[in-house]
Amino acid sequence: MSTIESTNANSPVGRIADSRTRKTLDRLKPYSPGKPIWEVQQELGLDHVVKLASNENPLGPSPKAIAAIEAALPDLHRYPDAQAVSLRETLAQALELSPDQLIVTNGGDELITLLSETFLDPGDEIVVPSPTFSEYEFGAHLMDAQLVAVPLAPGFQYEADALLAAITERTKLVWLCSPNNPTGTYLAKNDLERLLRALPPQALVVYDAAYSHFATTADDYTNGLEFVRAGLPLVVLQTFSKAYGLAGIRVGFGAAPEAVIRRILQVKEPFNVNALAQVAASAAIYDIEHLTASREVNARGREQLYAAFEQLGLNYAESLSNFVLVELGELAERRYHELMAKGVITRYGGAWGLERHIRVSVGTEEENKFFIDCLTQVLEETS
Numbered sequence: 001m002s003t004i005e006s007t008n009a010n011s012p013v014g015r016i017a018d019s020r021t022r023k024t025l026d027r028l029k030p031y032s033p034g035k036p037i038w039e040v041q042q043e044l045g046l047d048h049v050v051k052l053a054s055n056e057n058p059l060g061p062s063p064k065a066i067a068a069i070e071a072a073l074p075d076l077h078r079y080p081d082a083q084a085v086s087l088r089e090t091l092a093q094a095l096e097l098s099p100d101q102l103i104v105t106n107g108g109d110e111l112i113t114l115l116s117e118t119f120l121d122p123g124d125e126i127v128v129p130s131p132t133f134s135e136y137e138f139g140a141h142l143m144d145a146q147l148v149a150v151p152l153a154p155g156f157q158y159e160a161d162a163l164l165a166a167i168t169e170r171t172k173l174v175w176l177c178s179p180n181n182p183t184g185t186y187l188a189k190n191d192l193e194r195l196l197r198a199l200p201p202q203a204l205v206v207y208d209a210a211y212s213h214f215a216t217t218a219d220d221y222t223n224g225l226e227f228v229r230a231g232l233p234l235v236v237l238q239t240f241s242k243a244y245g246l247a248g249i250r251v252g253f254g255a256a257p258e259a260v261i262r263r264i265l266q267v268k269e270p271f272n273v274n275a276l277a278q279v280a281a282s283a284a285i286y287d288i289e290h291l292t293a294s295r296e297v298n299a300r301g302r303e304q305l306y307a308a309f310e311q312l313g314l315n316y317a318e319s320l321s322n323f324v325l326v327e328l329g330e331l332a333e334r335r336y337h338e339l340m341a342k343g344v345i346t347r348y349g350g351a352w353g354l355e356r357h358i359r360v361s362v363g364t365e366e367e368n369k370f371f372i373d374c375l376t377q378v379l380e381e382t383s
């Protein structure tokens with residue numbers, strides 16, 4: 001028997017492990033990431049594979065971040081700065097906040113877990129829109145808290161009143177992802193403010209602005225930081241994984257009132273953000289050229305995709321982000337696999353309960369074209 005078999009659930013060792021694990025683990029679903037390029041190349045024997053599945057930056061990392069990483073390599077025998085002092089000062093200056101209003105984390109994902117650990121007791125409730133990013137639910141289950149899902153309105157639009165109606169005296173965290181993953185839709189600034197001002201005292205809003213840099217086409221969008229500056233009860237989540245192109249090094253941050261940050265720091269591990277991530281993020285913030293190029297490529301790419309979808313007669317949700325949710329109908333899952341077989345990795349909507357949709361990340365012009373060509377072919381082949 002191999003080691004893997006001897007630890008599965010039906011073996012004696014597996015049963016002992018099961019009897020000792022926390023009950024809430026049974027509710028944890030594994031995160032399903034976008035397939036990596038090498039895996040699709042190996043499995044399907046393809047040379048040319050384009051990944052449009054994880055909302056990564058198609059231009060690559062900021063060159064300034066790469067230079068900063070290289071310069072930091074000789075000091076890798078040292079532990080990183082546990083408080084990320086230099087990065088927090090840089091961020092504070094760039095965002096007009098105080099360093100005490102900031103916490104740096106091992107990607108935005110770590111902040112989601114830390115917030116869950118800080119605020120959720122068993123039986124507490126979180127309110128989330130549906131569909132949305134799955135990690136909020138993961139955090140709730142991890143802490144044995146309850147999920148209250150509020151469906152988005154038709155067209156995947158946010159409805160502040162529906163969210164407000166779901167908030168009770170048991171609500172601890174209200175997760176608002178804007179632009180929302182996977183729909184690309186957003187919560188208008190007025191609605192966010194109305195919600196913040198109506199919150200019961202035990203509740204806190206987490207405003208996930210992971211994609212805020214791409215929200216270039218709506219005047220009533222906010223990245224939420226103005227409300228942190230105004231002292232309202234919210235945590236703004238940001239990441240370097242998307243617009244800054246640093247998904248592989250894992251760094252993000254939260255901005256919130258100082259009293260909230262102090263509490264989150266109590267559950268943070270000392271060396272949560274590695275030394276290379278800290279210098280890379282500091283450099284990327286000031287790489288305006290890379291950021292501007294990334295936003296422009298994305299804005300043009302979105303239009304390229306919209307035009308193709310219209311040409312093909314497909315419904316899509318207008319996106320403020322770097323991905324587009326498109327409706328392919330009953331055969332969506334099959335078409336997702338057919339696209340993969342042609343070398344385009346997208347994300348099938350099934351995990352979000354969107355069985356008729358796929359989500360496609362905006363790539364470079366050539367990547368988008370390859371996707372559009374493949375999509376056109378599979379639609380012709382299966383129609």
Ligand SMILES: *Cc1c(COP(=O)(O)O)cnc(C)c1O
Nearest residue numbers: 107108109133181210239241252
């Ligand atoms: C990508 C993403 C994050 C954070 O990702 P990290 O790589 O962990 O920084 C947070 N929220 C949403 C909605 C995301 O899509």
